[in-house]
Amino acid sequence: MPVGFDEKDLARFPFLTEAQAKIAGSQLNHLDTFLASGIGRRIIQKATDRVEAALTIPPQGLLDHFRLSEGDISNPLESLYTYGMARIIVSCLNDRTAFERLINYEARRSSFFLMNDDSNETAPVEAARREAVAAQLGLSLSGNTVTVPAYIEMVAGLQEPLWRLVNREVYGGLVRVYPTEMEVLLRERIRVVIRARGMPRVPPEVCEHLAVSVGHLSAVLQGQMLRDLGPIDESRYPPCMNALLAALLTGRNLTHMGRFALTAFLHTIGLSTTRIVELYQRSPDFDIEKTLYQVEHISGRSGTEYTPPSCATMETNGLCAGRDGLCERINSPLGYYRKMRGKAAPEQEPGEDGV
Ligand code: SF4
Numbered sequence: 001m002p003v004g005f006d007e008k009d010l011a012r013f014p015f016l017t018e019a020q021a022k023i024a025g026s027q028l029n030h031l032d033t034f035l036a037s038g039i040g041r042r043i044i045q046k047a048t049d050r051v052e053a054a055l056t057i058p059p060q061g062l063l064d065h066f067r068l069s070e071g072d073i074s075n076p077l078e079s080l081y082t083y084g085m086a087r088i089i090v091s092c093l094n095d096r097t098a099f100e101r102l103i104n105y106e107a108r109r110s111s112f113f114l115m116n117d118d119s120n121e122t123a124p125v126e127a128a129r130r131e132a133v134a135a136q137l138g139l140s141l142s143g144n145t146v147t148v149p150a151y152i153e154m155v156a157g158l159q160e161p162l163w164r165l166v167n168r169e170v171y172g173g174l175v176r177v178y179p180t181e182m183e184v185l186l187r188e189r190i191r192v193v194i195r196a197r198g199m200p201r202v203p204p205e206v207c208e209h210l211a212v213s214v215g216h217l218s219a220v221l222q223g224q225m226l227r228d229l230g231p232i233d234e235s236r237y238p239p240c241m242n243a244l245l246a247a248l249l250t251g252r253n254l255t256h257m258g259r260f261a262l263t264a265f266l267h268t269i270g271l272s273t274t275r276i277v278e279l280y281q282r283s284p285d286f287d288i289e290k291t292l293y294q295v296e297h298i299s300g301r302s303g304t305e306y307t308p309p310s311c312a313t314m315e316t317n318g319l320c321a322g323r324d325g326l327c328e329r330i331n332s333p334l335g336y337y338r339k340m341r342g343k344a345a346p347e348q349e350p351g352e353d354g355v
Contacts, residue, residue, distance in 0.1 A: 005129070011083075013113065015197075031206050043082050047088075051086050051217055053105065066109055083106070088202050088210070089214060093214055104191065114133055137186065144179075146185070153192055238326075238327070239322030240314055260298060260306070267295070269334075310332045
């Protein structure tokens with residue numbers, strides 16, 4: 001039986017093709033007039049709130065947030081446009097962490113609605129609609145298998161051993177999944193679909209119009225990042241960063257990549273530009289102007305804030321030194337630093353780095 005989606009469905013599942021078409025044909029395509037209108041201003045505020053929720057609410061708090069924000073759907077079209085505007089604002093924010101957090105938020109929101117249907121429809125209608133949503137994601141709620149490539153793509157962000165392919169029943173190119181696992185797989189699949197679409201290209205003049213929201217969210221993001229990382233604690237540094245610091249402090253020159261990795265790491269965990277430049281003073285070829293320029297460049301003065309390289313890149317550049325047991329469970333020096341904090345006071349769901 002073919003299933004039609006109503007506006008409320010589109011608001012709940014804005015990744016659907018029909019929802020994307022609705023946004024594409026909406027006033028969001030005439031941003032200059034839309035942003036200045038009353039409804040435009042209201043949607044900018046709602047979108048700013050939505051992105052702020054994505055940046056600040058930890059995964060374990062999102063279910064309550066979605067339950068409480070269910071009222072938003074009383075105006076489905078506004079909710080759908082708010083989704084589109086949130087993507088525009090994050091595009092102006094131009095920050096990978098913000099992008100990933102919005103994706104995470106939207107994936108959890110839609111999977112929440114998919115698994116917690118509150119409509120008054122009869123069970124078969126409700127089941128058919130949920131099945132149609134899952135079908136657009138290439139999944140079947142009633143099925144118990146997923147193809148190997150789709151499975152690998154979906155579980156790429158899940159770190160618990162349970163999801164590793166070697167721990168699954170695989171036969172004939174299919175992976176067996178259980179109904180209780182479907183919510184997680186749907187969420188991950190929605191994440192893949194939203195990420196694949198990327199962020200919209202936004203003209204600079206539109207970003208200028210959104211400068212107040214973008215500035216506010218930028219400050220929220222910076223504060224949140226420092227809170228996530230906690231107070232600077234050298235005992236949590238990964239072996240590679242300790243090795244780079246030791247080399248620096250004993251007066252040895254670092255390679256260009258070594259300088260970049262160390263600077264990006266120290267900046268991301270919250271060290272000020274001044275403190276980072278002070279560390280480089282021990283370098284034999286120390287040049288304050290050059291060092292200041294490089295540190296400020298990596299820290300975002302040029303408009304792009306760099307994050308430390310992944311472990312794979314560190315290894316390729318010969319910078320992965322002194323691996324220890326924790327290194328087996330992370331993908332980046334920053335992940336190591338976070339996990340070291342998690343050892344003392346776990347705050348995130350297992351398998352999530354929160355980024
Ligand atoms: S595995 Fe990663 S965190 Fe560990 S030492 Fe190598 S680069 Fe650093």
